[in-house]
Amino acid sequence: MTSPVVTVRPDASVKEAARLIVTHGFAVLPVVDADDRLLGVVTEADLLRNRLLPDPRELIHDRPPAPTPPAPSGVAGVMTTEVVTAMPDTHAAELGRLMVERHLRAVPVVDRDRLVGIVSRVDVLRTIVRDDDAIARDVAGHLSAAGRRRWDVAVADGVVSLASEGADETDRHIATVVAGCTAGVVGVRIRDEVAEPARR
Missing domain, CATH: 3.10.580.10 (CBS-domain)
Incomplete structure (x- = not known):
């Protein structure tokens, strides 16, 4: 604006x-x-x-x-x-x-x-052309502010992929809405598995 x-x-x-x-x-x-x-x-x-x-x-x-x-x-x-x-x-x-x-x-x-x-x-x-890393940071920040649980966030071409162990249907719905309100997000999907941390 x-x-x-x-x-x-x-x-x-x-x-x-x-x-x-x-x-x-x-x-x-x-x-x-x-x-x-x-x-x-x-x-x-x-x-x-x-x-x-x-x-x-x-x-x-x-x-x-x-x-x-x-x-x-x-x-x-x-x-x-x-x-x-x-x-x-x-x-x-x-x-x-x-x-x-x-x-x-x-x-x-x-x-x-x-x-x-x-x-x-x-x-x-x-x-639409926002950087995926910037979108991921914003989504993670918004989900953290919502404060219900910790989410693993990944973004590719504006599509947000979320995962959280033990998330129920309500948690998933709220996370989908919160992520979808972030500028640059063109889609949201929930993953069943949480990404493994990178090994050093």
Whole structure:
């Protein structure tokens, strides 16, 4: 998640919003009021819509085009107000699902109606490419904090493999949930055997 977020006010000009998007390389620019409440978003498509004139070369042999009303000059006139948002504790898997199903390039994160961050597709992809050793350390730490028992943790390509002697069904379920909440985990499986310690 990116925080703090570069934002724009609804009374800003379209040109100012376009400059922010170009300068920072954003696909989505949140629109907020003076209290940082999310009012909408401005996308690249919103800014391009009805903003470019037709190719004049195509008009040489054609009749002049019918006059069209001028495009809005302010952000309030072009922004999208029906916005898909997330909470600060929304899991990366849910964010990824929203982005794929709704064709979203970024999702604003709100807390009590106030904008606190924004998550892009790249942010979600970063969880997929996390190093297995880093994932294993995080999973082991989370399981240790849960404090129920000691687990043997192994990770390969984001898939967590867990084992603990004497673990019952409840222990296994809790461990699976805890491990699955760790960034970068793409799967969890429980092993029946605990890995033998390396011999010196």
